[in-house]
Amino acid sequence: MTTDLRNRIARAMAKAAGSKAFREPGTEWNHLRSVWLGHADAALAAIQDQFVPPPPGSTEEQMPDDILALIDPPPYLSTACETAQLLEQAVAEHPERQAGLGEWARRMHARCRTNNKYTGRLCDCGHHGETADA
Structure with missing residues (x-):
């Protein structure tokens, strides 16, 4: 709140x-x-x-398997990891800000919900170990 x-x-x-x-x-x-x-x-x-969303990894809002079998969802990149990648790019453009930007990027990766809440597809950013293609 x-x-x-x-x-x-x-x-x-x-x-x-x-x-x-x-x-x-x-x-x-x-x-x-x-x-x-x-x-x-x-x-x-x-x-x-x-107002409390399901926790990361929850399948509460995931579509049923028979519906998922009918679609081919695109690779999933969470909003948090997308933002982290932008911060990582900013480090290359602003090396003098590496410490602060790097810390924010780590925070964003830590906030990743890991899987798409509707399809169950795992985040493809590579910072979480196993990815959707693994």
């Missing part, structure tokens, strides 16, 4: 209820603001599971 989302929900709830908590300046409104933020926390907790 982001703080921005929490604040936006609290402000929207307060506005809908006609509260001045976020419209008026001054510390005298802090208690009421914290009440609305608490309401936003409760609302977010109630719907949290609807």
